[in-house]
Amino acid sequence: MGKQERGERSRLSILEAAARVFDVRGFDAASTNEILASTGLTRGALYHHFPSKEAIAAALLAAHSEALVIPEHPVKLQSVIDLTLEFAFRLQRDPVLRASVRLAVEQTSFPRPTTTPYEQSGAAILGLLQQAREQGEILPGVDLKEATSIIIGSFTGMQVMSQVYTNRRDLPERVTVMWRFLLPGLATPGILSHLRVTPAQSRSGEPAEPEPTPLAS
Amino acid sequence: MGKQERGERSRLSILEAAARVFDVRGFDAASTNEILASTGLTRGALYHHFPSKEAIAAALLAAHSEALVIPEHPVKLQSVIDLTLEFAFRLQRDPVLRASVRLAVEQTSFPRPTTTPYEQSGAAILGLLQQAREQGEILPGVDLKEATSIIIGSFTGMQVMSQVYTNRRDLPERVTVMWRFLLPGLATPGILSHLRVTPAQSRSGEPAEPEPTPLAS
CATH class of the missing domain: 1.10.357.10 (Tetracycline Repressor, domain 2)
Known part of the structure:
Protein backbone atom coordinates (compact mmCIF):
# COMPACT_ATOMS: atom_id res chain seq x y z
CA MET A 1 0.00 0.00 0.00
CA GLY A 2 1.56 3.30 -1.11
CA LYS A 3 1.99 6.40 0.96
CA GLN A 4 -0.87 8.22 -0.77
CA GLU A 5 -3.24 5.30 -0.25
CA ARG A 6 -2.30 5.05 3.43
CA GLY A 7 -2.94 8.77 3.79
CA GLU A 8 -6.41 8.47 2.22
CA ARG A 9 -7.19 5.51 4.49
CA SER A 10 -6.20 7.50 7.56
CA ARG A 11 -8.33 10.41 6.43
CA LEU A 12 -11.38 8.20 5.94
CA SER A 13 -10.93 6.44 9.28
CA ILE A 14 -10.75 9.83 11.02
CA LEU A 15 -13.93 11.00 9.25
CA GLU A 16 -15.80 7.81 10.14
CA ALA A 17 -14.67 7.93 13.77
CA ALA A 18 -15.54 11.63 13.99
CA ALA A 19 -18.98 10.98 12.50
CA ARG A 20 -19.75 8.41 15.20
CA VAL A 21 -18.61 10.79 17.95
CA PHE A 22 -20.45 13.85 16.53
CA ASP A 23 -23.57 11.73 16.01
CA VAL A 24 -23.70 10.66 19.66
CA ARG A 25 -22.22 13.70 21.44
CA GLY A 26 -22.78 16.64 19.13
CA PHE A 27 -20.07 19.05 18.05
CA ASP A 28 -19.37 20.90 21.30
CA ALA A 29 -19.05 17.82 23.52
CA ALA A 30 -17.01 15.80 21.00
CA SER A 31 -13.30 15.60 21.80
CA THR A 32 -10.47 14.88 19.35
CA ASN A 33 -9.13 12.41 21.95
CA GLU A 34 -12.27 10.33 21.63
CA ILE A 35 -12.16 10.58 17.84
CA LEU A 36 -8.52 9.43 17.83
CA ALA A 37 -9.11 6.59 20.31
CA SER A 38 -11.01 4.37 17.86
CA THR A 39 -8.66 5.00 14.90
CA GLY A 40 -5.34 3.92 16.42
CA LEU A 41 -3.74 6.98 14.79
CA THR A 42 -1.48 9.52 16.42
CA ARG A 43 -2.45 13.12 17.13
CA GLY A 44 0.15 14.11 14.54
CA ALA A 45 -1.66 12.05 11.89
CA LEU A 46 -4.94 13.71 12.83
CA TYR A 47 -3.53 17.22 12.50
CA HIS A 48 -1.82 16.28 9.25
CA HIS A 49 -5.28 15.77 7.72
CA PHE A 50 -7.40 18.22 9.72
CA PRO A 51 -6.04 21.31 11.49
CA SER A 52 -9.06 21.49 13.82
CA LYS A 53 -12.33 19.90 14.95
CA GLU A 54 -14.08 22.51 12.76
CA ALA A 55 -12.18 21.20 9.72
CA ILE A 56 -13.40 17.64 10.39
CA ALA A 57 -16.98 18.87 10.71
CA ALA A 58 -16.70 20.85 7.46
CA ALA A 59 -15.39 17.72 5.66
CA LEU A 60 -18.33 15.67 6.98
CA LEU A 61 -20.84 18.24 5.69
CA ALA A 62 -19.09 18.15 2.31
CA ALA A 63 -19.36 14.33 2.26
CA MET B 1 -40.35 41.41 51.92
CA GLY B 2 -40.72 38.17 53.89
CA LYS B 3 -38.36 35.24 53.82
CA GLN B 4 -40.72 33.12 51.74
CA GLU B 5 -41.18 35.85 49.18
CA ARG B 6 -37.42 36.37 48.94
CA GLY B 7 -37.01 32.63 48.42
CA GLU B 8 -39.55 32.61 45.58
CA ARG B 9 -37.86 35.62 43.98
CA SER B 10 -34.49 33.85 44.08
CA ARG B 11 -36.00 30.73 42.55
CA LEU B 12 -37.54 32.74 39.69
CA SER B 13 -34.36 34.67 38.98
CA ILE B 14 -32.42 31.40 38.79
CA LEU B 15 -34.96 29.90 36.36
CA GLU B 16 -34.95 32.99 34.15
CA ALA B 17 -31.15 33.16 34.10
CA ALA B 18 -30.94 29.42 33.39
CA ALA B 19 -33.42 29.72 30.51
CA ARG B 20 -31.26 32.38 28.84
CA VAL B 21 -28.13 30.26 29.23
CA PHE B 22 -29.78 26.99 28.06
CA ASP B 23 -31.35 28.83 25.12
CA VAL B 24 -27.99 30.10 23.86
CA ARG B 25 -25.61 27.30 24.90
CA GLY B 26 -27.74 24.18 25.23
CA PHE B 27 -27.79 21.93 28.27
CA ASP B 28 -24.35 20.32 28.08
CA ALA B 29 -22.38 23.53 27.53
CA ALA B 30 -24.36 25.55 30.12
CA SER B 31 -22.50 26.08 33.40
CA THR B 32 -24.06 26.87 36.78
CA ASN B 33 -21.36 29.55 37.13
CA GLU B 34 -22.76 31.38 34.13
CA ILE B 35 -26.32 30.93 35.39
CA LEU B 36 -25.33 32.34 38.79
CA ALA B 37 -23.36 35.26 37.33
CA SER B 38 -26.42 37.19 36.15
CA THR B 39 -28.48 36.57 39.31
CA GLY B 40 -26.10 37.96 41.94
CA LEU B 41 -26.96 34.96 44.14
CA THR B 42 -24.53 32.66 45.94
CA ARG B 43 -23.91 29.04 44.97
CA GLY B 44 -25.50 28.10 48.30
CA ALA B 45 -28.72 29.87 47.28
CA LEU B 46 -28.70 28.04 43.94
CA TYR B 47 -28.34 24.62 45.57
CA HIS B 48 -30.99 25.50 48.14
CA HIS B 49 -33.52 25.68 45.28
CA PHE B 50 -32.06 23.21 42.79
CA PRO B 51 -29.76 20.31 43.72
CA SER B 52 -28.40 20.07 40.14
CA LYS B 53 -28.44 21.49 36.61
CA GLU B 54 -30.83 18.63 35.73
CA ALA B 55 -33.27 19.90 38.37
CA ILE B 56 -33.26 23.39 36.82
CA ALA B 57 -33.90 21.93 33.36
CA ALA B 58 -36.78 19.80 34.71
CA ALA B 59 -38.36 22.89 36.33
CA LEU B 60 -38.12 24.79 33.02
CA LEU B 61 -39.85 21.97 31.12
CA ALA B 62 -42.58 21.95 33.79
CA ALA B 63 -43.07 25.71 33.33
Whole structure:
Protein backbone atom coordinates (compact mmCIF):
# COMPACT_ATOMS: atom_id res chain seq x y z
CA MET A 1 0.00 0.00 0.00
CA GLY A 2 1.56 3.30 -1.11
CA LYS A 3 1.99 6.40 0.96
CA GLN A 4 -0.87 8.22 -0.77
CA GLU A 5 -3.24 5.30 -0.25
CA ARG A 6 -2.30 5.05 3.43
CA GLY A 7 -2.94 8.77 3.79
CA GLU A 8 -6.41 8.47 2.22
CA ARG A 9 -7.19 5.51 4.49
CA SER A 10 -6.20 7.50 7.56
CA ARG A 11 -8.33 10.41 6.43
CA LEU A 12 -11.38 8.20 5.94
CA SER A 13 -10.93 6.44 9.28
CA ILE A 14 -10.75 9.83 11.02
CA LEU A 15 -13.93 11.00 9.25
CA GLU A 16 -15.80 7.81 10.14
CA ALA A 17 -14.67 7.93 13.77
CA ALA A 18 -15.54 11.63 13.99
CA ALA A 19 -18.98 10.98 12.50
CA ARG A 20 -19.75 8.41 15.20
CA VAL A 21 -18.61 10.79 17.95
CA PHE A 22 -20.45 13.85 16.53
CA ASP A 23 -23.57 11.73 16.01
CA VAL A 24 -23.70 10.66 19.66
CA ARG A 25 -22.22 13.70 21.44
CA GLY A 26 -22.78 16.64 19.13
CA PHE A 27 -20.07 19.05 18.05
CA ASP A 28 -19.37 20.90 21.30
CA ALA A 29 -19.05 17.82 23.52
CA ALA A 30 -17.01 15.80 21.00
CA SER A 31 -13.30 15.60 21.80
CA THR A 32 -10.47 14.88 19.35
CA ASN A 33 -9.13 12.41 21.95
CA GLU A 34 -12.27 10.33 21.63
CA ILE A 35 -12.16 10.58 17.84
CA LEU A 36 -8.52 9.43 17.83
CA ALA A 37 -9.11 6.59 20.31
CA SER A 38 -11.01 4.37 17.86
CA THR A 39 -8.66 5.00 14.90
CA GLY A 40 -5.34 3.92 16.42
CA LEU A 41 -3.74 6.98 14.79
CA THR A 42 -1.48 9.52 16.42
CA ARG A 43 -2.45 13.12 17.13
CA GLY A 44 0.15 14.11 14.54
CA ALA A 45 -1.66 12.05 11.89
CA LEU A 46 -4.94 13.71 12.83
CA TYR A 47 -3.53 17.22 12.50
CA HIS A 48 -1.82 16.28 9.25
CA HIS A 49 -5.28 15.77 7.72
CA PHE A 50 -7.40 18.22 9.72
CA PRO A 51 -6.04 21.31 11.49
CA SER A 52 -9.06 21.49 13.82
CA LYS A 53 -12.33 19.90 14.95
CA GLU A 54 -14.08 22.51 12.76
CA ALA A 55 -12.18 21.20 9.72
CA ILE A 56 -13.40 17.64 10.39
CA ALA A 57 -16.98 18.87 10.71
CA ALA A 58 -16.70 20.85 7.46
CA ALA A 59 -15.39 17.72 5.66
CA LEU A 60 -18.33 15.67 6.98
CA LEU A 61 -20.84 18.24 5.69
CA ALA A 62 -19.09 18.15 2.31
CA ALA A 63 -19.36 14.33 2.26
CA HIS A 64 -23.09 14.70 2.99
CA SER A 65 -23.58 16.98 -0.01
CA GLU A 66 -21.72 14.56 -2.31
CA ALA A 67 -23.97 11.73 -1.12
CA LEU A 68 -27.15 13.40 -2.39
CA VAL A 69 -28.49 11.18 -5.18
CA ILE A 70 -31.59 12.18 -7.14
CA PRO A 71 -33.74 9.13 -7.92
CA GLU A 72 -34.78 8.80 -11.56
CA HIS A 73 -38.49 8.41 -12.23
CA PRO A 74 -40.70 9.59 -15.11
CA VAL A 75 -43.15 11.06 -12.55
CA LYS A 76 -41.11 13.84 -10.93
CA LEU A 77 -43.21 14.03 -7.76
CA GLN A 78 -42.34 10.35 -7.30
CA SER A 79 -38.65 11.28 -7.56
CA VAL A 80 -39.12 13.82 -4.74
CA ILE A 81 -40.91 11.24 -2.57
CA ASP A 82 -38.24 8.61 -3.30
CA LEU A 83 -35.52 11.13 -2.41
CA THR A 84 -37.00 11.57 1.08
CA LEU A 85 -37.60 7.82 1.57
CA GLU A 86 -34.04 7.02 0.50
CA PHE A 87 -32.72 9.72 2.83
CA ALA A 88 -34.74 8.24 5.72
CA PHE A 89 -33.39 4.76 4.94
CA ARG A 90 -29.80 6.03 4.93
CA LEU A 91 -30.23 8.12 8.08
CA GLN A 92 -31.10 4.92 9.92
CA ARG A 93 -27.87 3.27 8.78
CA ASP A 94 -25.21 5.86 8.00
CA PRO A 95 -23.46 7.62 10.92
CA VAL A 96 -21.77 10.07 8.51
CA LEU A 97 -25.16 11.27 7.30
CA ARG A 98 -26.54 11.42 10.85
CA ALA A 99 -23.55 13.44 12.04
CA SER A 100 -23.88 15.95 9.22
CA VAL A 101 -27.62 16.35 9.88
CA ARG A 102 -26.92 16.94 13.55
CA LEU A 103 -24.22 19.49 12.66
CA ALA A 104 -26.71 21.28 10.42
CA VAL A 105 -29.62 21.26 12.89
CA GLU A 106 -28.08 22.00 16.27
CA GLN A 107 -27.02 25.32 17.66
CA THR A 108 -23.32 24.80 18.47
CA SER A 109 -20.07 26.69 18.41
CA PHE A 110 -19.41 25.15 14.97
CA PRO A 111 -19.86 27.96 12.43
CA ARG A 112 -22.28 26.70 9.81
CA PRO A 113 -21.02 26.80 6.23
CA THR A 114 -22.71 29.31 3.93
CA THR A 115 -24.27 26.46 1.98
CA THR A 116 -26.02 24.13 4.40
CA PRO A 117 -27.40 20.65 3.63
CA TYR A 118 -30.83 22.36 3.65
CA GLU A 119 -29.89 24.47 0.64
CA GLN A 120 -28.41 21.53 -1.26
CA SER A 121 -31.48 19.33 -0.71
CA GLY A 122 -33.69 22.38 -1.33
CA ALA A 123 -32.13 23.07 -4.73
CA ALA A 124 -32.57 19.41 -5.74
CA ILE A 125 -36.22 19.30 -4.63
CA LEU A 126 -37.09 22.66 -6.22
CA GLY A 127 -35.60 21.45 -9.52
CA LEU A 128 -37.72 18.29 -9.44
CA LEU A 129 -40.87 20.26 -8.55
CA GLN A 130 -40.26 22.59 -11.52
CA GLN A 131 -40.05 19.55 -13.82
CA ALA A 132 -43.17 18.16 -12.13
CA ARG A 133 -45.03 21.40 -12.88
CA GLU A 134 -43.99 21.27 -16.55
CA GLN A 135 -45.39 17.73 -16.69
CA GLY A 136 -48.73 18.86 -15.19
CA GLU A 137 -48.28 17.08 -11.86
CA ILE A 138 -48.66 20.17 -9.64
CA LEU A 139 -51.92 21.87 -8.58
CA PRO A 140 -52.36 25.38 -9.98
CA GLY A 141 -51.55 28.16 -7.51
CA VAL A 142 -48.88 26.21 -5.63
CA ASP A 143 -45.74 28.27 -4.89
CA LEU A 144 -42.87 25.84 -5.56
CA LYS A 145 -40.43 27.57 -3.20
CA GLU A 146 -42.99 27.33 -0.42
CA ALA A 147 -43.61 23.69 -1.31
CA THR A 148 -39.86 23.02 -1.08
CA SER A 149 -39.75 24.76 2.29
CA ILE A 150 -42.62 22.69 3.75
CA ILE A 151 -41.19 19.41 2.37
CA ILE A 152 -37.76 20.05 3.93
CA GLY A 153 -39.26 21.49 7.10
CA SER A 154 -41.66 18.59 7.63
CA PHE A 155 -38.95 16.04 6.91
CA THR A 156 -36.64 17.76 9.40
CA GLY A 157 -39.32 17.72 12.09
CA MET A 158 -40.29 14.08 11.47
CA GLN A 159 -36.60 13.22 11.67
CA VAL A 160 -36.14 15.07 14.98
CA MET A 161 -39.22 13.44 16.52
CA SER A 162 -38.33 9.98 15.25
CA GLN A 163 -34.86 10.40 16.74
CA VAL A 164 -36.28 11.50 20.11
CA TYR A 165 -38.84 8.71 20.30
CA THR A 166 -37.41 5.65 18.55
CA ASN A 167 -33.80 6.45 17.65
CA ARG A 168 -35.09 6.78 14.03
CA ARG A 169 -36.56 3.27 13.78
CA ASP A 170 -39.98 4.65 12.76
CA LEU A 171 -38.62 7.32 10.38
CA PRO A 172 -39.82 5.69 7.10
CA GLU A 173 -43.36 5.36 8.52
CA ARG A 174 -43.30 9.02 9.61
CA VAL A 175 -42.17 10.09 6.13
CA THR A 176 -45.04 8.09 4.63
CA VAL A 177 -47.51 9.90 6.93
CA MET A 178 -45.95 13.22 5.96
CA TRP A 179 -46.55 12.59 2.25
CA ARG A 180 -50.13 11.41 2.77
CA PHE A 181 -50.88 14.82 4.30
CA LEU A 182 -48.76 17.01 2.00
CA LEU A 183 -49.72 15.56 -1.38
CA PRO A 184 -53.39 16.65 -1.47
CA GLY A 185 -52.21 20.29 -1.32
CA LEU A 186 -49.53 19.69 -3.96
CA ALA A 187 -50.43 17.09 -6.59
CA THR A 188 -53.14 17.17 -9.25
CA PRO A 189 -55.91 14.62 -8.61
CA GLY A 190 -54.91 12.67 -11.75
CA ILE A 191 -51.36 12.07 -10.53
CA LEU A 192 -52.26 11.65 -6.83
CA SER A 193 -53.56 8.11 -7.16
CA HIS A 194 -50.39 7.01 -8.98
CA LEU A 195 -47.93 8.13 -6.31
CA ARG A 196 -46.36 5.57 -3.97
CA VAL A 197 -45.51 6.96 -0.51
CA THR A 198 -43.96 3.80 0.96
CA PRO A 199 -40.44 2.48 0.18
CA ALA A 200 -40.17 1.00 -3.35
CA GLN A 201 -39.41 -2.61 -2.47
CA SER A 202 -39.09 -4.40 0.82
CA ARG A 203 -35.38 -4.24 1.50
CA SER A 204 -33.89 -7.48 2.72
CA GLY A 205 -33.03 -7.58 6.39
CA GLU A 206 -35.23 -4.64 7.27
CA PRO A 207 -37.25 -4.75 10.47
CA ALA A 208 -40.87 -4.97 9.33
CA GLU A 209 -42.47 -3.96 12.61
CA PRO A 210 -42.49 -0.21 13.23
CA GLU A 211 -42.64 1.23 16.74
CA PRO A 212 -46.12 2.31 17.82
CA THR A 213 -46.85 5.98 17.20
CA PRO A 214 -45.75 7.71 20.41
CA LEU A 215 -48.54 10.26 20.23
CA ALA A 216 -51.04 7.42 20.45
CA SER A 217 -51.71 7.67 24.19
CA MET B 1 -40.35 41.41 51.92
CA GLY B 2 -40.72 38.17 53.89
CA LYS B 3 -38.36 35.24 53.82
CA GLN B 4 -40.72 33.12 51.74
CA GLU B 5 -41.18 35.85 49.18
CA ARG B 6 -37.42 36.37 48.94
CA GLY B 7 -37.01 32.63 48.42
CA GLU B 8 -39.55 32.61 45.58
CA ARG B 9 -37.86 35.62 43.98
CA SER B 10 -34.49 33.85 44.08
CA ARG B 11 -36.00 30.73 42.55
CA LEU B 12 -37.54 32.74 39.69
CA SER B 13 -34.36 34.67 38.98
CA ILE B 14 -32.42 31.40 38.79
CA LEU B 15 -34.96 29.90 36.36
CA GLU B 16 -34.95 32.99 34.15
CA ALA B 17 -31.15 33.16 34.10
CA ALA B 18 -30.94 29.42 33.39
CA ALA B 19 -33.42 29.72 30.51
CA ARG B 20 -31.26 32.38 28.84
CA VAL B 21 -28.13 30.26 29.23
CA PHE B 22 -29.78 26.99 28.06
CA ASP B 23 -31.35 28.83 25.12
CA VAL B 24 -27.99 30.10 23.86
CA ARG B 25 -25.61 27.30 24.90
CA GLY B 26 -27.74 24.18 25.23
CA PHE B 27 -27.79 21.93 28.27
CA ASP B 28 -24.35 20.32 28.08
CA ALA B 29 -22.38 23.53 27.53
CA ALA B 30 -24.36 25.55 30.12
CA SER B 31 -22.50 26.08 33.40
CA THR B 32 -24.06 26.87 36.78
CA ASN B 33 -21.36 29.55 37.13
CA GLU B 34 -22.76 31.38 34.13
CA ILE B 35 -26.32 30.93 35.39
CA LEU B 36 -25.33 32.34 38.79
CA ALA B 37 -23.36 35.26 37.33
CA SER B 38 -26.42 37.19 36.15
CA THR B 39 -28.48 36.57 39.31
CA GLY B 40 -26.10 37.96 41.94
CA LEU B 41 -26.96 34.96 44.14
CA THR B 42 -24.53 32.66 45.94
CA ARG B 43 -23.91 29.04 44.97
CA GLY B 44 -25.50 28.10 48.30
CA ALA B 45 -28.72 29.87 47.28
CA LEU B 46 -28.70 28.04 43.94
CA TYR B 47 -28.34 24.62 45.57
CA HIS B 48 -30.99 25.50 48.14
CA HIS B 49 -33.52 25.68 45.28
CA PHE B 50 -32.06 23.21 42.79
CA PRO B 51 -29.76 20.31 43.72
CA SER B 52 -28.40 20.07 40.14
CA LYS B 53 -28.44 21.49 36.61
CA GLU B 54 -30.83 18.63 35.73
CA ALA B 55 -33.27 19.90 38.37
CA ILE B 56 -33.26 23.39 36.82
CA ALA B 57 -33.90 21.93 33.36
CA ALA B 58 -36.78 19.80 34.71
CA ALA B 59 -38.36 22.89 36.33
CA LEU B 60 -38.12 24.79 33.02
CA LEU B 61 -39.85 21.97 31.12
CA ALA B 62 -42.58 21.95 33.79
CA ALA B 63 -43.07 25.71 33.33
CA HIS B 64 -43.38 25.12 29.57
CA SER B 65 -46.17 22.60 30.06
CA GLU B 66 -48.10 24.93 32.38
CA ALA B 67 -47.85 27.70 29.80
CA LEU B 68 -49.77 25.75 27.15
CA VAL B 69 -52.97 27.71 26.53
CA ILE B 70 -55.63 26.35 24.18
CA PRO B 71 -57.24 29.16 22.16
CA GLU B 72 -61.05 29.19 22.24
CA HIS B 73 -62.78 29.25 18.86
CA PRO B 74 -66.09 27.76 17.68
CA VAL B 75 -64.22 26.24 14.69
CA LYS B 76 -61.88 23.74 16.31
CA LEU B 77 -59.44 23.56 13.39
CA GLN B 78 -59.04 27.32 13.85
CA SER B 79 -58.15 26.66 17.51
CA VAL B 80 -55.40 24.26 16.38
CA ILE B 81 -54.05 26.81 13.88
CA ASP B 82 -54.17 29.59 16.49
CA LEU B 83 -52.34 27.35 18.98
CA THR B 84 -49.41 27.01 16.57
CA LEU B 85 -49.41 30.72 15.61
CA GLU B 86 -49.47 31.74 19.28
CA PHE B 87 -46.65 29.30 20.02
CA ALA B 88 -44.60 30.77 17.14
CA PHE B 89 -45.24 34.31 18.44
CA ARG B 90 -44.12 33.35 21.94
CA LEU B 91 -41.06 31.40 20.76
CA GLN B 92 -39.80 34.60 19.16
CA ARG B 93 -40.06 36.48 22.45
CA ASP B 94 -39.82 34.11 25.40
CA PRO B 95 -36.42 32.64 26.36
CA VAL B 96 -38.07 30.24 28.85
CA LEU B 97 -40.10 28.67 26.04
CA ARG B 98 -37.09 28.59 23.71
CA ALA B 99 -34.96 26.90 26.37
CA SER B 100 -37.56 24.22 27.03
CA VAL B 101 -37.97 23.53 23.28
CA ARG B 102 -34.22 23.22 22.92
CA LEU B 103 -34.10 20.86 25.92
CA ALA B 104 -36.82 18.73 24.31
CA VAL B 105 -35.31 18.65 20.81
CA GLU B 106 -31.57 18.24 21.34
CA GLN B 107 -29.68 15.08 22.14
CA THR B 108 -27.87 15.95 25.37
CA SER B 109 -26.83 14.32 28.62
CA PHE B 110 -30.04 15.71 30.15
CA PRO B 111 -32.38 12.73 30.61
CA ARG B 112 -35.67 13.63 28.98
CA PRO B 113 -38.69 13.45 31.24
CA THR B 114 -41.18 10.68 30.47
CA THR B 115 -43.73 13.28 29.38
CA THR B 116 -42.10 15.61 26.87
CA PRO B 117 -43.51 18.89 25.55
CA TYR B 118 -44.33 16.91 22.37
CA GLU B 119 -46.78 14.70 24.26
CA GLN B 120 -48.39 17.63 26.05
CA SER B 121 -48.91 19.60 22.83
CA GLY B 122 -49.90 16.35 21.11
CA ALA B 123 -52.66 15.61 23.61
CA ALA B 124 -54.02 19.16 23.27
CA ILE B 125 -54.02 19.05 19.46
CA LEU B 126 -55.52 15.54 19.28
CA GLY B 127 -58.33 16.67 21.61
CA LEU B 128 -59.11 19.65 19.38
CA LEU B 129 -59.02 17.49 16.23
CA GLN B 130 -61.50 15.05 17.81
CA GLN B 131 -63.87 17.96 18.51
CA ALA B 132 -63.27 19.21 14.95
CA ARG B 133 -64.26 15.78 13.58
CA GLU B 134 -67.47 15.78 15.65
CA GLN B 135 -68.28 19.19 14.14
CA GLY B 136 -67.73 17.88 10.60
CA GLU B 137 -64.57 19.89 9.93
CA ILE B 138 -62.31 16.91 9.08
CA LEU B 139 -62.13 15.03 5.77
CA PRO B 140 -63.31 11.43 5.96
CA GLY B 141 -60.51 8.86 6.20
CA VAL B 142 -58.09 11.11 8.06
CA ASP B 143 -56.32 9.36 10.95
CA LEU B 144 -56.33 11.96 13.75
CA LYS B 145 -53.25 10.54 15.49
CA GLU B 146 -51.33 10.75 12.22
CA ALA B 147 -52.65 14.27 11.68
CA THR B 148 -51.40 15.24 15.15
CA SER B 149 -48.02 13.72 14.38
CA ILE B 150 -47.61 15.64 11.10
CA ILE B 151 -48.77 18.95 12.67
CA ILE B 152 -46.25 18.67 15.51
CA GLY B 153 -43.54 17.28 13.25
CA SER B 154 -43.96 20.02 10.63
CA PHE B 155 -44.07 22.74 13.27
CA THR B 156 -40.89 21.36 14.85
CA GLY B 157 -39.11 21.34 11.49
CA MET B 158 -40.27 24.85 10.54
CA GLN B 159 -39.07 26.02 13.94
CA VAL B 160 -35.64 24.41 13.52
CA MET B 161 -35.21 25.86 10.01
CA SER B 162 -36.43 29.30 11.04
CA GLN B 163 -33.96 29.25 13.91
CA VAL B 164 -31.08 28.24 11.63
CA TYR B 165 -31.86 30.81 8.93
CA THR B 166 -33.35 33.87 10.63
CA ASN B 167 -33.10 33.34 14.40
CA ARG B 168 -36.88 32.67 14.26
CA ARG B 169 -37.81 36.04 12.68
CA ASP B 170 -39.69 34.32 9.83
CA LEU B 171 -41.34 31.65 12.01
CA PRO B 172 -44.94 32.98 11.73
CA GLU B 173 -44.64 33.10 7.91
CA ARG B 174 -43.29 29.53 7.89
CA VAL B 175 -46.21 28.36 10.06
CA THR B 176 -48.62 30.03 7.63
CA VAL B 177 -47.00 28.16 4.71
CA MET B 178 -47.20 24.93 6.70
CA TRP B 179 -50.97 25.29 7.17
CA ARG B 180 -51.59 26.22 3.53
CA PHE B 181 -50.09 22.85 2.56
CA LEU B 182 -51.50 20.72 5.39
CA LEU B 183 -55.11 21.89 5.38
CA PRO B 184 -56.17 20.52 1.96
CA GLY B 185 -55.42 17.00 3.27
CA LEU B 186 -57.19 17.65 6.55
CA ALA B 187 -60.16 20.02 6.33
CA THR B 188 -63.47 19.56 4.51
CA PRO B 189 -63.87 21.93 1.53
CA GLY B 190 -66.73 23.75 3.30
CA ILE B 191 -64.58 24.72 6.29
CA LEU B 192 -61.35 25.26 4.34
CA SER B 193 -62.31 28.67 2.99
CA HIS B 194 -63.23 29.90 6.49
CA LEU B 195 -59.89 29.14 8.10
CA ARG B 196 -57.40 31.94 8.77
CA VAL B 197 -53.75 30.81 8.62
CA THR B 198 -52.13 34.16 9.46
CA PRO B 199 -51.94 35.71 12.95
CA ALA B 200 -55.24 37.24 14.15
CA GLN B 201 -55.70 40.92 13.25
CA SER B 202 -55.83 42.00 16.90
CA ARG B 203 -52.22 40.93 17.27
CA SER B 204 -50.93 44.00 15.42
CA GLY B 205 -52.45 46.29 18.03
CA GLU B 206 -50.80 44.47 20.89
CA PRO B 207 -47.56 45.58 22.54
CA ALA B 208 -44.45 43.98 21.07
CA GLU B 209 -43.50 42.30 24.34
CA PRO B 210 -46.02 39.79 25.70
CA GLU B 211 -45.94 38.37 29.18
CA PRO B 212 -43.11 35.84 29.50
CA THR B 213 -43.89 32.30 30.59
CA PRO B 214 -45.05 32.46 34.20
CA LEU B 215 -42.44 30.55 36.15
CA ALA B 216 -44.27 30.78 39.45
CA SER B 217 -46.49 27.78 39.99
